[in-house]
């Protein structure tokens with residue numbers, strides 16, 4: 001507790017999670033900002049006793065004048081709530097863990113019927129369509145003049161936990177660090193909230209940026225872009241948006257001061273039809289990985305192709321490569337575009353041959369079935385499938401050694417920075433190997449430039465990303 005008191009505004013003590021304690025044991029929290037929560041089993045907590053036992057304990061705590069707030073569930077008898085209000089401010093809470101959204105009239109009636117100083121609505125929601133309706137409920141609570149705490153549990157609600165100040169929330173919940181685990185699904189830790197997202201500095205006129213994809217929970221991008229914003233002194237925050245429904249997502253974004261988005265799987269193509277303009281490279285590639293808000297227009301761009309190309313030029317100068325692209329998905333499209341633009345020739349091979357043919361037709365290359373690849377026909381191999389990517393770091397794409405010997409082998413995967421494929425390529429005598437990490441850094445630098453007109457060094461981004469990936473892999477090792 002002591003470790004947190006200077007870093008949080010309020011400590012929530014889950015009395016129902018404590019074992020073998022007495023009210024005297026809580027004395028050390030005297031004069032500290034505390035919210036007591038003593039959740040019964042019927043409301044998703046761990047206290048199995050009766051309400052009168054529970055309230056007797058809360059009464060004793062109140063008489064000792066410990067703590068400022070108490071969380072009381074909506075189904076508690078009003079006279080008990082009135083009594084507790086003599087000791088604490090009451091946060092009247094409503095929790096729902098089953099993905100169900102209660103109708104506003106019922107919820108409004110329920111909160112109106114019970115005394116409170118603020119309300120808390122915490123719902124597990126899986127669909128953005130429901131998140132939009134949840135935000136309507138938040139607005140309705142505010143129209144009633146109620147202060148509140150608004151929580152969407154689960155990965156789809158992480159962004160809202162971080163951006164609480166934009167929705168007038170009294171506070172947000174963050175988990176204690178050091179455990180690598182959240183105390184609730186989708187929660188970020190106190191350390192992350194403060195150091196990565198700079199929560200204490202947030203103000204509703206700051207710009208918001210984010211990563212649009214699904215899933216996005218393990219992305220390195222928030223660590224990169226938030227640090228860059230901090231380094232150049234911009235009042236902006238970058239958050240993960242795990243989104244299943246673009247239309248619902250964009251409805252919410254229109255009311256936020258959104259500056260731009262990174263876009264990843266599965267929205268890189270689908271986002272196209274919602275944009276006002278699309279830059280020529282993104283149109284040619286057929287995918288957008290960056291959205292920039294220019295006044296009131298939303299513009300789509302693609303920085304993957306620059307990200308792919310620059311590390312090659314930096315390492316080998318401008319060359320007329322003969323390339324083999326392995327895989328024919330979104331990243332392969334950006335690669336083929338870059339190669340064509342630089343006048344290089346390429347062949348493409350893919351598990352689904354029809355996709356290789358479509359890619360070859362679009363960018364002027366040759367589609368080759370896997371077993372017909374001629375190792376003598378290329379000097380650069382570009383691996384663009386996800387095989388070998390964390391957490392499946394032991395996967396190795398079925399690439400014969402003959403395709404690696406004497407070649408430059410470029411794996412677009414950045415996590416881990418050295419994949420099993422690259423280790424194999426080194427072992428059998430590749431001419432050189434290139435990781436996807438510099439590509440990630442270059443595309444992020446370009447993205448940052450499009451959003452802010454500021455230039456940042458890709459090498460600095462590589463260092464940032466590497467440090468984060470190392471920390472992440474330590475956490476995985478402990479808990480997987």
Ligand code: NAP
Pocket residue numbers: 265304307327328329330331332350351352355384385386387389412413414436437439440441443
């Ligand atoms: P994608 O659009 O889903 O394409 C995936 C490709 O991999 C498809 O061609 C797919 O073949 C193939 N594939 C998937 N599983 C396979 C398997 N088990 N065996 C053989 N082939 C398989 O994904 P993407 O957006 O192109 O991303 C691909 C990789 O590039 C990811 O690892 C991503 O992290 C990386 N990437 C890195 C950066 C960077 O900045 N470093 C940027 C973008 C992407 P089918 O056509 O047969 O399905």
